Amino acid sequence: MMENVILIGFMGAGKTSVGTLYSQKHGLDFIDTDQMIEETEGMTVSRIFEEKGEEAFRRMETGLLERLTRKGKAALISAGGGLPLREENRKLLKGLGTVVYLDVSAETVLSRLKGDTTRPLLMGDHVKEKVENMLKARGPIYEEASHVKIDVNNKGPEEIVSEIDHFIGLEFGR
Numbered sequence: 001m002m003e004n005v006i007l008i009g010f011m012g013a014g015k016t017s018v019g020t021l022y023s024q025k026h027g028l029d030f031i032d033t034d035q036m037i038e039e040t041e042g043m044t045v046s047r048i049f050e051e052k053g054e055e056a057f058r059r060m061e062t063g064l065l066e067r068l069t070r071k072g073k074a075a076l077i078s079a080g081g082g083l084p085l086r087e088e089n090r091k092l093l094k095g096l097g098t099v100v101y102l103d104v105s106a107e108t109v110l111s112r113l114k115g116d117t118t119r120p121l122l123m124g125d126h127v128k129e130k131v132e133n134m135l136k137a138r139g140p141i142y143e144e145a146s147h148v149k150i151d152v153n154n155k156g157p158e159e160i161v162s163e164i165d166h167f168i169g170l171e172f173g174r
Ligand code: S3P
Pocket: 009, 010, 011, 012, 015, 034, 045, 079, 080, 081, 082, 083, 118, 119, 120, 121
């Protein structure tokens, strides 16, 4: 029986593209926490930040994780970049399954998210400094929240999926 696999990491790490491929390969449900919150709230993440604030969004993430804990069928869960920041969320994540940290450099994030307008935390000026500072602050948190770290720079989704498979094979002795 396959258990849940959860992808965490910074915006632009490739959680959605890797997660989509991984879920297709293994016939798992694909769950994207941002997308689920957008559906439940009936508005985009940007609008939630604007109208209700980041704290409210973080509470929604925790509520969603609690609901996912009760879900039966195994899934690939792609977690919003800031979801592991709350300690209670880190506990919930590890309880849900194998947590894989996709580790990305500031350079890769900046090239992938150039022109993106869907990430409220990266809007405005000094985006490079913002990304660098957030990456530095979040690195240890992502490490703590995960079972394994994969360097995703200069790799495509297929290669990253193989690395996840390799780790999960080792972990479960398959
Ligand atoms: C956030 C990451 C976003 C989204 C929101 C906040 C963050 O998700 O949840 O904009 O704090 O890093 P992605 O990592 O899927 O872009």
